[in-house]
Amino acid sequence: MSELWEVFIRPRRGLSHVHVGSLHAPDAQIALRNARDVYTRRQEGVSIWVVRAADITASSPDEKDAFFDPAADKVYRHPTFYKVPEGVAHL
């Protein structure tokens, strides 16, 4: 039967594509046309991506903590970590 496709839409120039939902279609061309009819009836987008759901590899919520751990203890990656002496501008 027809495959499941995930649909991503760029709302306007200057913005990135955002996931809006999914649909079924037998091939990419029909998926694009269906996406236009289902998700952009009110000019919600200027560009559409369709991706086979089966082709998406996703991280698992079960391993959430371990997977994202490396970022947790590196607060020095954020500018707010650093003390800026009073009176210093443009930093």
Added chain:
Amino acid sequence: MPVRGRLSDPVLHPVAYFSVGCNTRGVYGNDFDQPGAASLLEEVDAAERALKAAAEGQVVAGDGDELQAYFDAVIAADQKIEPRDWMPEAYRKGLIRQIAQHAHSEIIGMQPEGNWISRAPSLQRKAILLAKVQDEAGHGLYLYAAAETLGINRDELVDMLISGKQKYSSIFNYPTLTWADVGAIGWLVDGAAIVNQVPLCRCSYGPYARAMIRICKEESFHQRQGYEILYTLAHGTPGQKAMAQDSVDRWWYPSLAMFGPPDTESTHSEQSMAWKIKRFSNDDLRQKFVDMCVPQAEVLELRIPDPALAWNEQRQAYDYTQPDYEELFQVIRGDGPCNRQRMAHRRAAHDDGTWVREAAAAYATKHSVGGRHE
């Protein structure tokens, strides 16, 4: 839209701009007449902002080891459960049932109005009705897509509708006898649907909440176009006004019944409330709908067919006559005026589409020989 400036009820006034990041922003225009009036669409907008705000927060759960504890903490923090999260089996099953029946209702809901596409009184009204019926199909598809994230596939969902294993809203088993019924469906049926659905924009399951935000924004067009049809008829010839009144007479009580049985007899409510799928009781929503409709009917100069309808100063709400719940259950059981016709039509449409699905699949197979061909 000659009557636009006179449609003064706040419910019919969409929010001009939706928050940044929503791809429907700016599409719906700005026609506020009453700044500050709290409309249902503002509630949709608020739900969308709350969804984004909740996402910023941190869920605090005991180490995140306990699945149930983590799920409970997410719900308690008003955050969203997403498709691959662990969830209780009853939450998953309940949501599949609710979202699927909602989707089926949108699909079957195309029929009563589709009945009038070929007989709309002008080309413009025909084009508007076509757009509206197309929206209903779109709403069904958003909802099927949301249901599929819970691990059920589209074929199963379609099959459950066609085999009658799952129901759709009983309101669509009533016939559309006149053009005014298209107006009454927009005003009352879509109006009741919006009152029911706005709280679902805050539902705890992410894909459902997001689909509902899209749907509610589009429904407001439906409700307005219905109201405008009735307003035009009610201010036309005596015959047209009588036709409008007749349609309101027939659709009022079935619309009240759309909120489901009274709270004392509602079966799924308590758990749904705890899981933040449902947020208000059937009777609370029904009251809200009545209170909304009364002033709208006055502007239409049409009578709500309820002699007991009266403002209750103490409750600050209207007293009204309950719909006939025995009739509601009878229609749900399959004995409404159009149950068999609706199902027969849906099955025929599905069967008639077989060759299209087969041809598209054959084309896709032919063009994918020797690797994927985009």
